[in-house]
Amino acid sequence: MALAIRWELGGDWGGYNSTDEETHHALARWSADCAEHVLSYFETEHPDDDRPRRAIEATRGWTRGEVTVGEAVELSRATHAAAREANTEVARQAARAAGHAIATAHVDGHAMGGANYAITAVVADGGSGDAEFEWQREQLPEGLQSVVRGE
Template sequence: MEDHQALARWAADCAEHVLPHFEQAEPTDDRPRLAIEAAHAWARGEISVTAARDAAFAAHEAAREVSQPAARSAARAAGHAAATAHVITHASHSASYAAKAATQAGADEIATVEERDWQYRQLPDHLRAKIFPASTR
């Protein structure tokens, strides 16, 4: 359970790192931010899995409604962060969408590498090999 909570926090941090891409495009839509907050709240034991999933669905709905690619990927990262409460493998999807948002915003491969390096440094040491096999980092 501790690893599950740690990955939910990490996924939320990954999503929050690129959230400005969404908030610049849709400054009045707080669904992705609420999903990130839900992931953190679930990891602290403050909300149920169902509440976190509801926040995840809302963030994914926001992603479907925005036209800017980096904003869409940032919202999807937030949705997967909250969904990590339900299924642990959503954490890696959150990180992938966050890297995609960084790439779309930066329009080059360097943005992807820099985002993945940042994500790697945020992850607890004992979980790094599980999330970042040597061939994907």
């Protein structure tokens, strides 16, 4: 299934990791929210695999200074491994959303992957990508609206 690319960094953004720390953290929290919104798709099929959930929790921990970038990279790799091991497309896409959310600690642009893979998970489950996109837009903090473009 092709990735639904609805979000990208734009506006005042000048390139990967060019955001200030506050914006970088806000992007990570938003991406974690997007990934968590579809996490049940993965957990329903793989209830004993907590890698995506740990990645989402660690994303928020990173924004509080509780997780290092190195730890975030390792969690991202583990979560993407969970995606590759997933039995269905919907579970795979949901895990990828979590993997990109935590990877935002390393590169701010990965936040878009968290959001875009969440939309792709919804579509893979037969849901409305447009409805998920609108939910994500509603979650987008006001300060990020000059950094993130969506269509």
